[in-house]
Amino acid sequence: MTTVLNIENAHKAYAEVLxxxxxxxxxxxxxxxTLLGPNGAGxxxxxxxxxxxxxxxxxxxxxxxxxxxxxxxKARQQFGYAGQDSALDKVLTGHEFMRFQAxxxxxxxxxxxxxxxxxxxxxxxxxxxxxxxxxxxxGMKRRLDLAASLMHNPKLLILDEPSSGLDYExxxxxxxLLLELKLEGTAILLATHDFEEAEVLxxxxxxxxKGNLCGFAAPQELCNALGEWIVGVSLxxxxxxxxxxxxxxLFSDVPGQVMPENPQFAEYAMALPAGAKPDxxxxxxxxxxxxxxxxxLKIHALAMRRPTLADAYLAATSEVNNEL
Numbered sequence: 001m002t003t004v005l006n007i008e009n010a011h012k013a014y015a016e017v018l019x020x021x022x023x024x025x026x027x028x029x030x031x032x033x034t035l036l037g038p039n040g041a042g043x044x045x046x047x048x049x050x051x052x053x054x055x056x057x058x059x060x061x062x063x064x065x066x067x068x069x070x071x072x073x074k075a076r077q078q079f080g081y082a083g084q085d086s087a088l089d090k091v092l093t094g095h096e097f098m099r100f101q102a103x104x105x106x107x108x109x110x111x112x113x114x115x116x117x118x119x120x121x122x123x124x125x126x127x128x129x130x131x132x133x134x135x136x137x138x139g140m141k142r143r144l145d146l147a148a149s150l151m152h153n154p155k156l157l158i159l160d161e162p163s164s165g166l167d168y169e170x171x172x173x174x175x176x177l178l179l180e181l182k183l184e185g186t187a188i189l190l191a192t193h194d195f196e197e198a199e200v201l202x203x204x205x206x207x208x209x210k211g212n213l214c215g216f217a218a219p220q221e222l223c224n225a226l227g228e229w230i231v232g233v234s235l236x237x238x239x240x241x242x243x244x245x246x247x248x249x250l251f252s253d254v255p256g257q258v259m260p261e262n263p264q265f266a267e268y269a270m271a272l273p274a275g276a277k278p279d280x281x282x283x284x285x286x287x288x289x290x291x292x293x294x295x296x297l298k299i300h301a302l303a304m305r306r307p308t309l310a311d312a313y314l315a316a317t318s319e320v321n322n323e324l
Contacts, residue, residue, distance in 0.1 A: 002029045004027055005027040007023060007046070008024050009059040009060070010061065013057060018211045019042050020045055020059075021042075022212075027156070029155070030184075031182065031187055031204070032178065032179075032182050032188040033203065034190045034192055034197070034206065035190065035192070036195070036309075037313075038209075042210070042212075047160055049061060049068070050079070052075060080152070080156070081149055081158045081160075082149045093131055094131065095116060101148040102151050105152040119150065119151070125143060125147065137170070139166055142163075142170070142174060143173075146162070157188045159189070159191070161192060162190065163192070175201060182203075198219065207222070207316045214317045223307040223308065223309060226257065227271030227273050227274070228274040230304070230305055231272060231284050232303050233288060233299055233302045234268070234299075236266050240266065259314065272284060
């Protein structure tokens, strides 16, 4: 496959804040890569650097064959961008806005009308093309923004929180469009807080925390690397002082990785490696129940489940975030 975006050892600092700390990964054609992380993880800094709005302190970013620092104008021709905060002029109609965007990317005048009509039709906006954008729903505005970002047929599409604020049906419609673009060869970099969105769309996920890349792989690979099961036990419905220490002792001979504490819940959880079994041959649930009885602990709840991408993210970033 053709590499569309290549990021090598990207570093960026603002005063004493290290926004990017040696981030490296690549995106190929027909691939969706999601950037996962909270505010302050470095996602926005990385996107600004890719889109030539900021420059790295060190490292390199290449889109197609163009280094964005050395050839910013040519690099900008290779990507389309749709941000979290839409830049739509609500006074214009959808058709007027698209024609305006076509002018910004210097399309041939004789091609503009046909292309605008084609994109509005594809993104199910033809019936609303001559209505003011201020009358559009949130989902329609997102589709219009996405259509505008594709005016010049870019190799790379950069999206920042594209489904933020959308209802579930609008999100599903957006996801369908993005998967269609992927099949047509477009490489997509998508920043999101939404783990469901990442699981649906990602060929690979970039796990970021405090400027660090903490993982880069397909979602299922990240989950498999964490473990086969996650087993969690609580002693009460709500956290009580001393419970976590008692549960840590309960899990003392259980192999695997301790999951970061969630202050919302009283659960102590561990990710168990594939194939691991207690010495007595029981399953881990029964083993922990028997051990709890021997330690005079009354279990409130015990559950085993498969790891999710959210679990993989929390585990991968726990050291950087000092959560264990």
